[in-house]
Structure formats: structure tokens, C-alpha cells
Amino acid sequence: MTRSLGATDWRTANRANWDERVPIHVAGSFYDLPGFVAGRNTLRDFEVAEVGEVAGKELLHLQCHIGLDTLSWARRGAIVTGLDFSAPAVEVAEGLAAQIGVTTARFVTADVYDAVQALNGRTFDIVYTGFGALCWLPDIARWAQTAADLVAPGGFLYLAEFHPFTDVLAEDGRTVEGDYFQRDPIVVDAPGTYADPNAPITAGLTVEFLHGVGDVVSALAAAGLHLEFLHEHNRGHFRLAAGQRVPQVYTVRAAKVR
Template identity: 75%
Template sequence: MTTTPGAADWRAANLANWDERVPIHTAGSFYDLPAFVAGRNTLRDFELSEVGDVAGKTLLHLQCHIGLDTLSWSRRGATVTGLDFSAVAVKAANGLAAQVDATTARFVTADVYDAVQALGGQRFDIVYTGFGALCWLGDIARWARTAAALVAEGGFLYLAEYHPVADLLGDDGATVENDYFHRDPIVVDAPGTYADASAPMAATVTVEWRHGIGDVVSALTAAGLRIEFLHEHDHSHFRLPAGKGIPQVYSLRAAKTA
């Protein structure tokens, strides 16, 4: 574990890595694109319940990767916009949108911190952020301000994310391997991805950050959003099965009121 010399370096390293992940993810079994094209939904039951009816609403998905969750919301009637910093991922998402005839979906290439400008100041009924997104952002307060600026009056932010407690544990689900309070950049040099650990890659260095739930909630409230709920779930983590007796994912909804 080391620290990075500057913001430009960590962003470039992460972008190069995610660009390489896209063809691995679109070709492999983890995301199972044929099943998705055939109608599979990628959203968890609790997400559908907590977000509620999206028919006729505008929804922005920040850090959308190849757009499966974005398009799953589209299938439920939302007019969706997916945003990701990887042009390679956005190209794949647009290809999937064409395959599933998602005529009310669009995808935009931009850094999440530049989303307000990239989207021309548009605001959305729902701003959605899904699993495995926040660890790639060093400035959680800036993320919260950006997300809040994108929520329309009367709308809300919905976040479903891996629980930081689960991320402290090793693959056995019992051994504590990391420090919850560590906030410095975490540099990892490892081949492959969570979808295929053996996949050959050239850009193997990534930089991540650990954000506690208190950090996230405090950032959103400071940005002017009102927390409606925070729920912790014993839902399967991508590394750990359910039933471990620990919170593995969490979800929250934060509203913008006049």
C-alpha cells in the first residue's frame, strides 16, 4: 500500500484499467450479456422496492460502466442517462441499448465530477449510484455536491453500495484484514478483474479509497440532501455469500426538498 503522486496519475491509471476491463466483462460469464439481452434484470429486489415506481421519471446513473443497471431501469419505464468516464464502456453500453431497443436511454462519457457540465445542467428525478462505485472516488464531499446538484427539486439520490465492514474481511468472511478508518489512497497492482481474476491485462495498477458510512451520510447532508433512510443488508457480496451475520451492502435515499 502506497500513496499516489497526484490526481492526474490515479485517474489515468484507473481509466486505463477500466478501459481494459470492458471487453473482458462483455465477453465473460459474470455479466452474462446474452441473458441480459434476453430480458434478465440486474437490479436487486431491495433496490426495486426502495426506489419505487420509476415509470415516466428521469433517472441518471452515475458511474454506469457498461449500462446493465441503467438499462434495467429503462425497462421499468424510466428515461435514463448513464454516465461513465470510460469511452470504451459507453460504447459498449450504447451497443447494448441498441440491442434491447432502449429508445429512451442515452450514455455520456464524462468524469463523475464533471457531470453537471457534461449534462448541460439537466436535473433528474432520480440520481442512482450502484455497487462498487464510491471506492474509485477520492473526494466523497465533491461527489455528494455533484450528485445533489443533479437532483431535481422533489427528487432524490439513491445509493446501493458494498458495506465498508464487509470490505474489511478476507475471503473467509471472518478474518479482519483491513482498517476501517484508513482514508489514504490504496494502490493495488493485480491482474484480472472481479469478473475474471485470470484475465490478462496490461494496465494492472488501480487506486481506490475507503469511505465509511459516516463519511457518505455527512457528505450528503452537507450538500443539502435529507436522508430518508439508511438500510443495511445481509445480501451477498461479490466475494462473500449471504448468511455471515454481518452487513454486506447498504442502501440509502436522500431527498432534495425546496
């Protein structure tokens, strides 16, 4: 059920919801933690190819949730830091790192907008942010500046995100039912998560925001990063009819010139 924002604090509502999602995501099959512990990689092939060699590099993962992607980069040799505003998620990530024997990972509990302060101004060779992250942030320009401040000279930001075009599509992947240019907050009050739609979540209120591809790229450019590429991919969560192709995912790599 959607409703108007009113006096809702987007950060408080979203953090409560994500805190409650953590044990559901840990116990369910969507994230397959036993498979991950056994060695499963959560990164998509194009992410690995587009980021390139990470061995020995300092990598920061913003909005890392329970750390599976973060630790997948660590398994490829990166020295990783994961940051998330959910303390229960960070606790799980730390436990997973210990369980799989990764000693080159640290996790920090902080809001993404506070990342520069939380990390004491430290910068990184690679700042990574993955699928389903930007929709939780109201101010994309502030996010871009934060990310740019965290990239070391000669380093880069890599973003892999669901294409906002898919936000206008119904679940069938064919019917247009949304507004690509909507910028008002989207407030939803419903139980469940994408990992388990029937999960009994009590803090069901969430606030999300749409950001067009142009908004994101322009914000990164304004923050002083140099766009190396913008790629669109026909791979995502929709099961489309044979021959039907729409952009479901996009990736951006933007560098900080020395």
C-alpha cells in the same frame, strides 16, 4: 500487490484499467450479456422496492459502466441517462440499448466530478449510483455535492453500495485484516478483474479509496439533501457460515426538498 501512491494519477490509472476491463466483461460470463439481452434484470429486489415506481421519470445513473443497471431501469419505464468515464464502456452501453430496443436511454462519457457540466446543468427525478462505485472516488464531499446538484427539486438520490465494513474482512468473510478508518489511497498493481481474476490486463494499476458510512451520509447532508433512510443488508459477495450475519450492503435515499 499494494504500494504507495507516489506520483500516480488516480483518474488516469483507473480509466486505463476500466477501459481494458470492458472487452473482458463483455465476453465473460460474469455479466452474462446474452442473458441480459434475453431479458435478465440486474437490479436487486430491495433496490426496486426502495426506489419505487420509475415509469416516466428521468433517472441518471452515475458511473454506469456498460449500462446493464441503467437499462434495467429503462426496462421498468424510466427515461435514463448513463454516465461513465470509460468511452469503451459507454460504446457498449449504447450498443446494448440499440440491441434490446430501448429508445429512452442516452449515455455520456464524462468523469463523475464533471457530470454537472457534461449534462449542461440538467437535473433528474432520480440520481442512482450502484455497487462498487464510491471506492474509485477520492473526495466524497465533492461527489455528494455533484450528486445533489443533479437532483431536481422533489427528486432524490438513491445509493446502493457495498458496505465498507466488508473492506476490513478477508475473503473468508470472517477474518478481520483491514482498517475501517483508513483514508489513504490504496494502490494495487495486479492483473485480472473481479469478473475474471486471470484476465491478462496490462494496465493493472488501480487506486481506490475507503469511505465510511458516516462519511457518505454526512457528505450528503452537508450537500443539502434530506436523508429519508439508511438501510443495511446482509446480502453481498461473501458466503458466510450459517447464523453469521454482517452488513454487506447499504442503501441510502436522500431527497431534495422543493
